[in-house]
Amino acid sequence: MGASVGNKxxxxxxxNVTPFVDVMLVLxxxxxxxxxxxxxxxxxDLPQTRTVQVLPADSDHLLLTIRRDGVMYLDEYxxxxxxxxxxxxxxVKEKNKxxxxxxxxxxxxxxxxDVMGHIKAxxxxxxxxxxxxxxxxxx
Numbered sequence: 736m737g738a739s740v741g742n743k744x745x746x747x748x749x750x751n752v753t754p755f756v757d758v759m760l761v762l763x764x765x766x767x768x769x770x771x772x773x774x775x776x777x778x779x780d781l782p783q784t785r786t787v788q789v790l791p792a793d794s795d796h797l798l799l800t801i802r803r804d805g806v807m808y809l810d811e812y813x814x815x816x817x818x819x820x821x822x823x824x825x826x827v828k829e830k831n832k833x834x835x836x837x838x839x840x841x842x843x844x845x846x847x848x849d850v851m852g853h854i855k856a857x858x859x860x861x862x863x864x865x866x867x868x869x870x871x872x873x874x
Contacts, residue, residue: 795832795833796832796833796834796835796863797809797810797826797827797832797833797834797835798810798834798835798837798865799834799835799836799837799850799854800837800838801836801837801838801839801842801846801847801850802839802842803839803841803842805842805846807819807850809822809823809826816849816850816853819850819853819854819857820853820856820857823853823854823857823859824857824858827857827859828857828858828859833861833863834854834859834861834862834863835862835863835864835865836850836851836854836862836863836864836865837864837865838850
């Protein structure tokens with residue numbers, strides 16, 4: 736990429752913006768494709784209740800999800816019941832973060848209570864439970 740010489744022997748001070756526009760369009764397409772993947776969570780059919788508070792927007796909390804098939808995720812990372820206490824002690828207890836539990840409404844009550852027992856055994860005293868706001872039109 737050399738500079739071109741004009742008719743009078745001087746350099747042309749124009750910038751070719753075509754490569755810049757091409758790169759920007761490619762980056763825009765990449766962003767448009769990947770952005771929805773970053774905001775989607777795990778597929779969970781939450782139970783409904785009348786009073787629901789919004790989860791805190793800061794990053795000082797972790798979300799433990801129990802899907803319908805019994806698979807658990809700590810944020811987006813898959814964990815087993817055997818690994819759960821260790822992860823909770825390192826990621827929640829030691830870093831003084833909040834923990835929220837969201838379980839699919841089809842998950843048996845015994846499984847949820849078992850997970851809550853492991854949470855308590857990890858030394859976590861405060862646990863938030865995630866639910867959806869009840870739709871008054873459905874009643």
